[in-house]
Amino acid sequence: MEAWREDQLNALLAPGGQDDLFGTVAGLVRALGFEHCAYGMRAPLPLAQPEIVMLNDYPEAWQKRYQDNAYLQVDPTVRQGAASLDPFAWSNSDDPLDPAAAFWEDARLHDITCGVSLPALAANSVRGMLTVTRGGERLDAQELRARWPQLLWLGQVAHHGLAREMLTRWRSTSREAMSEREIEILRWVAEGHTNRQIAARLNITERTVNFHLNNAMAKLEVGNRTAAAVRAVVLGILA
Known part of the structure; x- marks a missing residue:
């Protein structure tokens, strides 16, 4: 055997x-x-x-x-x-x-x-x-x-x-398309943080957080931040 x-x-x-x-x-x-x-x-x-x-x-x-x-x-x-x-x-x-x-x-x-x-x-x-x-x-x-x-x-x-x-x-197509900043922000979204909280943690403006989230949502083909975080988790992008 x-x-x-x-x-x-x-x-x-x-x-x-x-x-x-x-x-x-x-x-x-x-x-x-x-x-x-x-x-x-x-x-x-x-x-x-x-x-x-x-x-x-x-x-x-x-x-x-x-x-x-x-x-x-x-x-x-x-x-x-x-x-x-x-x-x-x-x-x-x-x-x-x-x-x-x-x-x-x-x-x-x-x-x-x-x-x-x-x-x-x-x-x-x-x-x-x-x-x-x-x-x-x-x-x-x-x-x-x-x-x-x-x-x-x-x-x-x-x-x-x-x-x-x-x-x-x-997985590879989505992962390669994402920037490190987009992935970082999605990790915080997955943890339940608001855009304002993420901006404070990363020392960037809330407008910048929104910019990266919009890019991530477009790349993941979803309509909101929650769906983007869920899809990224399922595909192993945030691992």
């Missing part, structure tokens, strides 16, 4: 972007006896309606079917992953009274019969989930027990790497 983890970690740490990293994860998933995988991440922004970013290597027919039928809203694995961070194995339900019976039947028709979902939580409350699936024979207890440690490890490492890659563009 230790040798396996070291080999796979080296593969996951190899230079490359989001697509390369996901391709490596997909290869490791197949090596563990599964056929396909999907990674979904609930981005930290916008706060009211967080964006859901998804990657997968499913056949195009299932990808289109999933999107056209808005299955993200009814997928039982997504619902369970959103409700708990506990990893879980699953298989298609045969119960005709199951509220998601139509979804399960459709998945079966696209050769998806079982899988394992691995929710995870990273810094800044970024939540994600790696799901591995296959068709044909369902998982039995013995196979699951043998694969469980590797799957748990892969779920955590994949989430860490993929979430990092997905967030890098937002």
